[in-house]
Amino acid sequence: MNSPCAVCAAEADVEYLPLTCRACQGYENGFCAFVAKAPPPAATTQIAQTVTTVPARRIVCRERDLQDSVPIICHGWAASVVALSGGSRQILAFVLPGEMISTALLVATRPHCLIEAITEVRYRLFSRTALQEMMRRDARLMENISRAWFEERVQADQLITDLGVRSATERIARLLLNLADRLKQRGMTQGEAPVMEFPLRQHHIADATGLTPVHVSKVLSEFRRNGLIEISDRSLTILDPARFHRIADMR
Amino acid sequence: MNSPCAVCAAEADVEYLPLTCRACQGYENGFCAFVAKAPPPAATTQIAQTVTTVPARRIVCRERDLQDSVPIICHGWAASVVALSGGSRQILAFVLPGEMISTALLVATRPHCLIEAITEVRYRLFSRTALQEMMRRDARLMENISRAWFEERVQADQLITDLGVRSATERIARLLLNLADRLKQRGMTQGEAPVMEFPLRQHHIADATGLTPVHVSKVLSEFRRNGLIEISDRSLTILDPARFHRIADMR
DNA sequence: CGGTGTCTTGAATACCATCAAGTCTTGTGG
DNA sequence: CCACAAGACTTGATGGTATTCAAGACACCG
Numbered sequence: 226m227n228s229p230c231a232v233c234a235a236e237a238d239v240e241y242l243p244l245t246c247r248a249c250q251g252y253e254n255g256f257c258a259f260v261a262k263a264p265p266p267a268a269t270t271q272i273a274q275t276v277t278t279v280p281a282r283r284i285v286c287r288e289r290d291l292q293d294s295v296p297i298i299c300h301g302w303a304a305s306v307v308a309l310s311g312g313s314r315q316i317l318a319f320v321l322p323g324e325m326i327s328t329a330l331l332v333a334t335r336p337h338c339l340i341e342a343i344t345e346v347r348y349r350l351f352s353r354t355a356l357q358e359m360m361r362r363d364a365r366l367m368e369n370i371s372r373a374w375f376e377e378r379v380q381a382d383q384l385i386t387d388l389g390v391r392s393a394t395e396r397i398a399r400l401l402l403n404l405a406d407r408l409k410q411r412g413m414t415q416g417e418a419p420v421m422e423f424p425l426r427q428h429h430i431a432d433a434t435g436l437t438p439v440h441v442s443k444v445l446s447e448f449r450r451n452g453l454i455e456i457s458d459r460s461l462t463i464l465d466p467a468r469f470h471r472i473a474d475m476r
Numbered sequence: 477m478n479s480p481c482a483v484c485a486a487e488a489d490v491e492y493l494p495l496t497c498r499a500c501q502g503y504e505n506g507f508c509a510f511v512a513k514a515p516p517p518a519a520t521t522q523i524a525q526t527v528t529t530v531p532a533r534r535i536v537c538r539e540r541d542l543q544d545s546v547p548i549i550c551h552g553w554a555a556s557v558v559a560l561s562g563g564s565r566q567i568l569a570f571v572l573p574g575e576m577i578s579t580a581l582l583v584a585t586r587p588h589c590l591i592e593a594i595t596e597v598r599y600r601l602f603s604r605t606a607l608q609e610m611m612r613r614d615a616r617l618m619e620n621i622s623r624a625w626f627e628e629r630v631q632a633d634q635l636i637t638d639l640g641v642r643s644a645t646e647r648i649a650r651l652l653l654n655l656a657d658r659l660k661q662r663g664m665t666q667g668e669a670p671v672m673e674f675p676l677r678q679h680h681i682a683d684a685t686g687l688t689p690v691h692v693s694k695v696l697s698e699f700r701r702n703g704l705i706e707i708s709d710r711s712l713t714i715l716d717p718a719r720f721h722r723i724a725d726m727r
Numbered sequence: 728c729g730g731t732g733t734c735t736t737g738a739a740t741a742c743c744a745t746c747a748a749g750t751c752t753t754g755t756g757g
Numbered sequence: 758c759c760a761c762a763a764g765a766c767t768t769g770a771t772g773g774t775a776t777t778c779a780a781g782a783c784a785c786c787g
Binding site: 392393436437439440443 | 742743744745746
């Protein structure tokens with residue numbers, strides 16, 4: 226949560242890497258020169274570009290901002306969102322610290338959506354062409370990126386079925402459990418009844434689940450009244466995971 | 477529509493290739509030995525496997541059916557479907573003739589959904605490992621497959637926003653226009669007010685749009701009453717494309 | 728010929744959106 | 758530091774869209 230700056234920590238001593246760097250794709254696959262776990266391969270020095278900080282609620286990047294760069298989020302939460310002309314919005318995915326903004330950027334010149342910062346976000350750009358070159362040489366990197374790509378696809382398909390067939394209650398519960406699960410995989414939860422950082426506003430939940438903020442508020446209140454979850458001070462606790470899972474899958 | 481069997485036509489004379497083969501990924505990329513447009517590369521002979529026919533409304537393949545094979549549909553329409561325990565279903569995508577069932581199969585051992593035949597379906601299996609090997613050697617093949625993969629992703633994201641923010645009327649109109657567009661790209665429509673083969677039942681439209689069959693029927697009747705479309709005898713005509721596009725995007 | 732699948736139409740109902748008012752928090756400039 | 762504005766959340770009342778339930782027409786097939 227209050228992890229030190231990735232760059233500073235890494236440059237000082239690899240021992241003190243924050244969680245977000247330890248679970249980062251750039252670190253895992255050894256192409257982030259700033260927090261290399263092994264002596265970086267030859268290409269590494271070329272592919273790491275500038276690090277940038279964006280305040281909360283601002284746009285991280287647009288369609289045309291990315292010429293030859295793939296961003297990875299070092300710190301903070303972001304969302305990829307589609308904004309329609311009428312003012313309505315749909316959040317396609319939340320991007321957690323340590324995640325590549327989208328593996329689609331590795332093949333396509335342009336993302337088909339906006340990336341918005343939810344909290345303050347620090348991200349690092351990598352050269353797409355250099356990364357592609359590395360993938361051609363390194364079968365394991367290719368393998369890892371492919372798996373990440375497939376994972377994104379599975380998440381998208383799950384969102385489709387959630388929006389298509391599930392009720393408001395189920396959708397919200399599933400979103401919270403999904404985030405809890407991903408955070409846990411990255412070692413970013415504490416305790417057995419999981420406690421985690423939770424910077425989302427209710428309107429983010431609304432945009433992700435296709436509901437109105439008003440209705441999200443009502444459903445969350447219901448959850449609290451039933452002792453299922455607790456949200457306070459930008460942190461979320463799932464008080465009764467077993468029962469909450471049942472609510473998330475009622476068909 | 478009533479195209480001759482791909483295999484027979486191809487083996488007789490490449491001149492008489494049916495539309496579905498001319499627009500097929502296996503033909504375009506030269507890895508389908510049965511309808512090769514150029515002398516096939518060395519690997520080709522190994523990667524083409526059996527051809528199979530499945531009657532309408534049956535399952536083409538399940539999660540565990542595919543050990544090391546990637547199917548391409550030679551003839552007929554299919555759908556990738558998620559079936560939930562409660563009996564509700566969500567169609568993630570329609571698979572048109574000439575399309576690989578899912579590019580995800582190139583990296584993952586198992587699809588995360590069922591493939592169901594809508595019409596009678598004939599498909600051909602290719603060896604995944606052989607295809608991967610070809611992709612490593614042939615940059616253009618890699619490029620083409622990547623583009624197909626990205627296209628699938630864009631389609632999924634559009635479905636997400638359709639289900640999240642759009643009304644029933646918009647969703648149905650967009651589905652029809654989307655299919656018309658894809659068929660047109662494959663040269664499978666006739667006329668300026670496009671006429672096309674349309675084997676979908678209303679319950680397919682319902683499962684794809686997250687609506688009930690009853691409501692789909694009502695919306696389609698409304699479209700007909702307004703002179704927007706005509707559906708009869710398993711064929712669809714978009715009578716007023718301009719107005720229909722406006723209805724498909726009302727925000 | 729019955730059986731199954733498909734489509735249509737109407738009536739009643741449920742779920743979620745919209746509208747509105749008010750509280751509380753957060754941020755900002757004087 | 759305070760005053761004010763903007764954003765975030767809550768709660769209740771009302772309304773619309775799509776679901777559910779039900780019944781009937783029609784086509785196709787064994």
